[in-house]
Amino acid sequence: MTNEETQGRPSRPTLNAPHIAQMALALIDAEGLDAFSMRKLGAALEVDPMAVYHYFPNKAALFDAIVEAIYTQIDTSVAVAAEWDEAVATYMHAMRNAMRAHPHALSLVATRPVNTAPVLVLVEVLVARLTRAGAAPTEALAMVNCFGTFTIGHLLADVGAPVGGPEGPPPDATILDASAIPTLAAAMAAGWVFDPDAQFDLGLRAMIAGFGAHYGLRDPN
Amino acid sequence: MTNEETQGRPSRPTLNAPHIAQMALALIDAEGLDAFSMRKLGAALEVDPMAVYHYFPNKAALFDAIVEAIYTQIDTSVAVAAEWDEAVATYMHAMRNAMRAHPHALSLVATRPVNTAPVLVLVEVLVARLTRAGAAPTEALAMVNCFGTFTIGHLLADVGAPVGGPEGPPPDATILDASAIPTLAAAMAAGWVFDPDAQFDLGLRAMIAGFGAHYGLRDPN
């Protein structure tokens, strides 16, 4: 007999680690990382704040679980079909899309390494694809690392929530004259619009092409 | 008559924004971002914790000042002489070196944009160099953005302090069998050693070369 059956109202499901992590991520998505607290998490779970400490030793361990939850949301099936360089690009776009859904958790993803089995399997998929294009395993691993850090770094600058509180207005309306930054001024005059998606794709493909040339990668025929 | 002259002992210099930011950065470098607090900053400055609020509206604004302080420590004079691709590589290595000195502040650098004049001038240097190699201003700006986000993303994963508390041990000794990750296992067997500096240089030069080919960049002769 479960709790729901003995009592009339299904007040809450039994606690477990993945569910706690999901709830924590939902709170962070909704309110931001700074507004998140173990006490609010307890309230959202309709449980004493200390109850979560039975499943996670501390807040940091909970954050690790959140990062893994985000990684495992990546759909890696996209990286199979196409040419090697297209496969890499598609894979990294999939990773970017999964992470883009959680701007307030990006700083966690960027700084909390995860070496759990599910994430390693995720890495394996792309590394294996690169070796099939002619890279040595160690070379493939280095490339994947560079693709990943670029993706996360770009995403952080694009939509990442500022660590340490919301950003305020620029510290004074320092009107700087265009003569000090002529090239930047020229870019503005040329109608520069910041298109993060296009820019990411551009940078990603530049790196892919550069690696491809460096290592002589190509698909076997 | 300064405070030092009227009293026998020069207990502390007068407060000012840059000095406060430097002290805050020193505390963050020494103890970490989580251990940093406005109260400890006040203590380090030998002043009431609330005194800093006369120079910064809140902690977030202080963090912005810290990020700018780190950016302005970059030595941009290195980007002048060589070929365009060498100039870019040298510039980005200089940026990386400046940021590498502050692992606990990297998450701030990665997520708190700075648009103050000194930083824009920093950007101008590299953007201008790229236009001299044949890039349009808007293209140069996009490239610099990609170089920067890769550099910061790679650095975060390399030495960045975890946001949200120190990382604990992996959640259980999940011995995953090598058959699930054969390529990763092969890389380990091949004596893979993680060399962040070499890997960064490799990825950076791949991106530089890829962009160079894409835009047909070359130095004028």
Next chain:
DNA sequence: ACCTGAACACCGTTCAAGT
């Protein structure tokens, strides 16, 4: 095993006040 609740040692920031 799983959850509670009080307690400890902290936080950032407000506000009114001092000089």
Next chain:
DNA sequence: ACCTGAACACCGTTCAAGT
């Protein structure tokens, strides 16, 4: 203008206790 100090509404985590 520059700094103080009390007060408010919070934190994460410990510990002993309940079931």
